Amino acid sequence: MMQLTPMMKQYMDIKKNYQDCILFFRLGDFYEMFFDDALIASKAMEVTLTGKSCGLEERAPMCGVPYHAADTYIAKLINKGYKVAICEQIEDPSTSKGIVKREVVRVITPGTVVSQTMLNENENNYLASIFLDETGAGIAYCDISTGEISTTELRGQRNIERLLNELEKIRAKEIIANEAVALDGLLDDLKENNNAYFSLLESRYYNKNTSVEVVLRQFNVKSLKGLGIEEMHLAVMALGALLSYLFETQKQNLSHLSFLKVYDTHEHMSLDKSTIRNLELTESMFDKKVQGSLLGVLDRTQTAMGSRKMKQWIREPLNHLPEINERLNSVELLVENILLRNNIKENLKKVYDLERLSGRIACGNTNAKDLIALRNSIFVLPDLKSELSACGDPLLEELEKNMDSLTEIYELIDKAIVDDPPYTLKDGGLIRSGYSNELDQLKESILDGQNWIASLEVTEKERTGIKSLKVGFNKVFGYFIEVTKSYFDMVPDNYIRKQTLANCERYITPELKEVESIVLNAETKINQMEYELFIEIRNYIKDYIQKIQRTSLAISILDVLTSFAEVSSKLGYVKPQVNNDDIIIIEKGRHPVIENTIRHGIFVSNNTYIDRENNSMLLITGPNMSGKSTYMRQTALIVLMAQIGCFVPADSAVIGIVDRIYTRIGASDNLSQGQSTFFVEMSELAYILNTASDKSLIILDEIGRGTSTYDGLSIAWAVVEYLCSSKGRIRTMFATHYHELTALEGHIKGVKNLNVDVQEKDGNIIFLHKIIEGSASRSYGIHVAKLAGVPQQLLHAAENKLNELEDSGASINLKKYTKTLEEEDAELKEETEQISFFDFAPNPVLEKLKSLDLMNITPSKAFEILEELKKAAEDQTGLKQGL
Ligand SMILES: Nc1ncnc2c1ncn2[C@@H]1O[C@H](COP(=O)(O)OP(=O)(O)O)[C@@H](O)[C@H]1O
Ligand SMILES: [Mg+2]
Known part of the structure; x- marks a missing residue:
């Protein structure tokens, strides 16, 4: 019976324990993969699939990659969702008997990658x-x-x-x-x-x-x-x-x-996933790039750690006033003190990714180039520290205290490692002379031999008279003397022929071989010693990892604050006044991203005033493309920017801290996600209504669109009422195409009508992007259709139909169904109950939605509920008659 070769047996034994990984099996200078692993990996890494005889009748499928390029191949596998187990030879093949011992030394998974590539x-x-x-x-x-x-x-x-x-x-x-x-x-x-x-x-x-x-x-x-x-x-x-x-x-x-x-x-301010996406905090909705996001505007960090920290801060705005003010004050100092800011920036430019470097040092993954980068980064620390110490700002001074000047490490690396070392650690060339006596002596001891070989060409040319004589070196033969054909007859007796090439012959001499063996042996020793010295140094630095980490954390924060200051100063942002009240007042606010990307014209700034009394529900109407969404998002972004400690794009801003920002972008504006069904919209709405607190800020953009007009309007109306209920009016901005809702101003406390100003000229409209008080007189849908190029004939027909509808009184007037605030007050005095939308027109769809516990529903159950809801919505004749 055929049997696996011993090596294959070893492979199988190891593979058994790593079934869920691709096993990289070290064989000399290669990592090889066999059987199924080879089939998968060859495809994923785009390398040739071959075979290897394994003792069985059929050859084992096999593929392999050179060990020095392994990182790139491992990266491909990890990116495609595989785990990789690295199996190394753990004893020296030249000294081991039988099969070399092998062991898995590491498993690399997507979350445990440390390699830079x-x-x-x-x-x-x-x-x-x-x-x-x-x-x-x-x-x-x-x-x-x-x-x-x-x-x-x-x-x-x-x-x-x-x-x-x-x-x-x-x-x-x-x-x-x-x-x-x-x-x-x-x-x-x-x-x-x-x-x-x-x-x-x-x-x-x-x-x-x-x-x-x-x-x-x-x-x-x-x-x-x-x-x-x-x-x-x-x-x-x-x-x-x-x-x-x-x-x-x-x-x-x-x-x-x-x-x-x-x-x-x-x-931290809590941000749900749709808010992170809708506000385009770290990537744009359209193409998922940093450019076009808030991060894209704010990130002018100089270091990789700073850039990562910036991202974290944007996703985690603060909730506590003291911390927010601490950051804002530092930013203020850095805005005002340009010299300080520039010096910090210049120093930060020279700082390498210390955080990742400390990670690699801890994992024993650093090479000598890393240490030189570490030395160069440390070099700027004394300067940075002296810039910050006594700068007068508590946070910056604390950061300074957390930076260690790491002098011992600087001196060690500077003394020990050459300026431009190779990537490899085992081939020498790492250690400076003067660092180790023993190493220097060893190097000196072979100088004679090296010099002798170096001068051999000249002396032998002279001695033999062979003009073309050359001394060379290759891995197989070591040093040799090369003589071209025409001089063959002049070759002296003591030359021993080793190799014949087309045009020349290669020789050695006993003396050359003797010197060579001394030199090569010593070189192996030197390389080994350099390697050992390097590992010693690296281990020494390991003891400093916590200091390096603390330092790099301080640097990353300094980097973000400096970046905030840089952007604030360049783009004309102001320091917001943040407090624990409930009022948000923004004077001449701008959208931080759009103001930079706008192609023609300039960005029109707008004021915002929201409180929890008479201006808690800003109902914004206005034609499509007039700037409603932009206005609401800009408000949310300004609040968020203030709470991460950055200045804001406005002339002035007072921000009453917000514990959460919610955004719900209605179906029509959210097509990019490809799943904008009414159900999704309603479940997000349910989530907001169920979780918002009186400190929250809610942005509702065109909700209720995905259903019939009556349904949609009813839901929108109910939402306004719910969020304005006196027990906890929640600050809300609500852009809606339901003009009918504007009738609620004066009827429900908190509702305030805003609209976007447009100019009508010869039947055309011009968008002014200016938010003004009051409700829009018309929706201008037909004008927008015209702008979009809809045929003239159709536009006329639409206009006629609109006039007919308006004349016939088919439009809905909510005023009929609500009382004014004065009437209500009077009634309250008579101790009567407040009339609620739900009291006279209970909407089973809404009731059902509100009661849903979305996290505990299976997809099939969800579909079932959706069907029920649809039926209920269709059956709502009662409600339609009511309206
Ligand atoms: N304040 C503004 N200043 C200048 N241009 C603006 C302003 N607000 C919006 N715009 C422009 O109008 C476009 C449409 O704005 P958007 O807010 O999406 O409108 P709406 O939500 O009312 O349909 C934006 O992409 C932008 O180019
Ligand atoms: Mg919009």
């Missing part, structure tokens, strides 16, 4: 871990390329929604979770909403004692109390699983994951 420098590479049980959810996530690690826990109401929102903010590349996540269709939701590699881990990862143990060990503490998570069972479970998973894949200590950040999701 696989990372985007402006983006964190997060691995997130979720632990879910009936009491709530624990989240832990880390970026092992930077050393960042954080955890939180969600308990109480609406865990699942908050979990989804939190993950939207983190945007992990890989997510691990316990089995509970597979229930209730949550996994499908997670998969749909996150572009991440997903794995459900076995229950052994979720043992309470083990979790506590690994957490204590990792952060080197005696009790969870020290970490501030002793009461956070769910967070500990998520964190424990995260760490265990890391140990199993990385197979080494990750000492740089040392500062655990424990956060509370209420510390």
Whole structure:
């Protein structure tokens, strides 16, 4: 019977434990893949599929990549969603007997990448871990390329929604979770909403004692109390699983994951995923690029760490006044002090990605070039520190204190490593002379021999008279003497022929070989010694990782603040006045992105006033394309910018802190997402109504469009009433094409009509983009149709029809159904009940929608409900008659 070769047996034994990975099996200078792995990998990496005899009748499918180019190939596999297990030879093949020992030294997964070729420098590479049980959810996530690690826990109401929102903010590349996540269709939701590699881990990862143990060990503490998570069972479970998973894949200590950040999701303004998208915070809706987003405008950071920090800040605006003011004050100083700002910028330009570098040092992945980059970055620190110390701003001075000048490391690298070292570590050329006596002596000892070989060509030419004689070197023969054909008869007796080429012959001499062996042996020794010295240096630096991390964190924050100041100063932003009141007053506000991208004309600034009394519900009407959406988004963006600590595009701004911004962009404006059904719209609305607090800001853009006019109007009306109910009027901006709603001003407290001014001239309209008080007189739909090029004949017909409709009184007048505020007040005095929309026209569709618990519905159930709703909507003749 045929048997596997011993090497193939070894392969099979190892592969058995890594079924879910592509196994990179090291063979000399190559990594090879066999069988199914080869079939998959050859395709994914675009390399040739061949075969290898493996002892069986048929050759094993095989493909391979050279080890020095492995990173690029691994990146391809990771990007296509595979995991890669790296199996190395762990003993020296030249000294081992029989088959070389091999072991998997690392498993690379999308969330555990550290190699530079696989990372985007402006983006964190997060691995997130979720632990879910009936009491709530624990989240832990880390970026092992930077050393960042954080955890939180969600308990109480609406865990699942908050979990989804939190993950939207983190945007992990890989997510691990316990089995509970597979229930209730949550996994499908997670998969749909996150572009991440997903794995459900076995229950052994979720043992309470083990979790506590690994957490204590990792952060080197005696009790969870020290970490501030002793009461956070769910967070500990998520964190424990995260760490265990890391140990199993990385197979080494990750000492740089040392500062655990424990956060509370209420510390930050919460932004759900549609808001992050609708406001185009970090990428544009249209082409998903940074350009065209708020980030695109604000990011003028100089370092990669700063750029990543900027993204984090934009996704996590602050809720606490002191912290907001702290940032705003620093930005103010940097706006005013141009010299300081420029000096900081110049220094930051020279700073390398210290955060990722410390990650690589911790993982033992640094080369000598990295250390030179580290040295060059450290070089600017004293300067940066002296700029900031005593600059008079508390936050900047604190950042300065957190920067370590890292002098010891600078001196060490400067003394030890040559300025332009090679990428490889084992071929010498790394260590400066003067650093190690032993190394210098060794190098000196072969100088004689090297000089002798170097001068051999000249001396032998002279001695033999062969003019074309050359001394060369190749890997197979070592040093040789080359003589061309025409001089063959002059070759001396002591030359020993080694190789015949077309035009020449190559010789050696016993003496040459003797010197060569001394030189080559010594060179091997030198290279080995240089390598060892390098590793020693790298290990020494490992002890400084926490200092480097603290320094790089301070630098990243400084970078963001400086970038805010730079943009604010260049684009004419002002410092907002932020407070804990409920009023938002913006004078001459602009949309930060559109004002930069507008092609012709200039951006028209607009004022905003919202409070929780008489101006809580701004109803904005006006023709299409007049600027309603822009106005609302600009308000939301200005609030958000103030709360991340940036100046704002306005002449002045007073911002009463907002705990959440919600946006709902109606079906017609949201076609790009391709799923703008009425159901989606209504479920988002339900979500807003159910979760908004009296500190929230709600942007509703054309909701209710996806259904019949009566339905849509009824829903819009009910929404206005709901959000203006006296128990908690919530600040809302509502752009609507239902002109009928404007009748509610004066009837419902809080409602304020605004419209966008247009000029009519000879039957044409000119958009002025100016927001004015009052309701739009007409909707100008026909004018817009004209602008869009709809045929003249059709426009006439439409105009006639419109006139007929208006004359016949077919339009709806809500005033009939509501009382004025004065009437209401009078009635209240008589202790009568306030009339509500729901009292006289109960809408079963709405009632049903409000009662839905969306997170606990399966897709098939959702469809069933949708059918019911549709039927109910069709049956609503009662309501139509009522109107
Ligand atoms: N304040 C403004 N100043 C200048 N141009 C504006 C302004 N507001 C909007 N626009 C322009 O008008 C276009 C349509 O604006 P948008 O807000 O989408 O209109 P609406 O929501 O009313 O249909 C924008 O893309 C922009 O080019
Ligand atoms: Mg719009």
